[in-house]
Amino acid sequence: xxxxxxxxxxxxxxxxxxxxxxxxxxxxxxxxxxxxxxxxxxxxxxxxxxxxxxxxxxxxxxxx
Amino acid sequence: xxxxxxxxxxxxxxxxxxxxxxxxxxxxxxxxxxxxxxxxxxxxxxxxxxxxxxxxxxxxxxxxxxxxxxxxxxxxxxxxxxxxxxxxxxxxxxxxxxxxxxxxxxxxxxxxxxxxxxxxxxxxxxxxxxxxxxxxxxxxxxxxxxxxxxxxxxxxxxxxxxxxxxxxxxxxxxxxxxxxxxxxxxxxxxxxxxxxxxxxxxxxxxxxxxxxxxxx
Numbered sequence: 001x002x003x004x005x006x007x008x009x010x011x012x013x014x015x016x017x018x019x020x021x022x023x024x025x026x027x028x029x030x031x032x033x034x035x036x037x038x039x040x041x042x043x044x045x046x047x048x049x050x051x052x053x054x055x056x057x058x059x060x061x062x063x064x
Numbered sequence: 065x066x067x068x069x070x071x072x073x074x075x076x077x078x079x080x081x082x083x084x085x086x087x088x089x090x091x092x093x094x095x096x097x098x099x100x101x102x103x104x105x106x107x108x109x110x111x112x113x114x115x116x117x118x119x120x121x122x123x124x125x126x127x128x129x130x131x132x133x134x135x136x137x138x139x140x141x142x143x144x145x146x147x148x149x150x151x152x153x154x155x156x157x158x159x160x161x162x163x164x165x166x167x168x169x170x171x172x173x174x175x176x177x178x179x180x181x182x183x184x185x186x187x188x189x190x191x192x193x194x195x196x197x198x199x200x201x202x203x204x205x206x207x208x209x210x211x212x213x214x215x216x217x218x219x220x221x222x223x224x225x226x227x228x229x230x231x232x233x234x235x236x237x238x239x240x241x242x243x244x245x246x247x248x249x250x251x252x253x254x255x256x257x258x259x260x261x262x263x264x265x266x267x268x269x270x271x272x273x274x275x276x277x278x279x280x
Contacts, residue, residue, distance in 0.1 A: 007272065
């Protein structure tokens, strides 16, 4: 499933169960910068660089 | 190779049962928040789904390991504290973290697993699993479409750190997988799994927050 189809299947269909949304998968600059930051951290972890795990310890993540 | 694949499925069995525990807590919190029945129906069903997934994963672990595998340990998972949020906002953040972030990322990951699956039984499991994760993710997006604008703004203040921390956690978890994966057995190459993570963040999660009016 293409990510845009996944967006529709999950977000648009899910939101439609209650209030709905505009259905537009247009990101904004803040979202793009956030994605860059998150994936930079992921790349550092993938490369084996030490990365502060403080956010997990600070109670931001459900550890499954 | 089969021992490694079996170990991955055994780890996933525990993770699935932990997710059931998380959904049980979130379902209770949704009742406390007065969530609409469409959300409650999906959330309560998710508890059952995750327990079933744990058993399916354990079955695959036994198949690949060639020996009995003990059931995963049932326990109450520790929910994120979200320091700085009041008690009601914490409940909303639990829904968002589990469903809009974790289950949505899981759906993207399962798509990558499905691509890497030839074995008919594993493929059927991955297909069922993906369909369930899509419904579990919808809990969060349906919830966000229901809450008022002030709550969406408050949630938006926590999303950046929550998302970054979850992506980091997912990346660490993907490192239990062999770099080349096990093509055909539902274990994608690590690079493909990481790419699916990025695609899902950029093309599903972040546009999703924009679409339901959560400012980032």
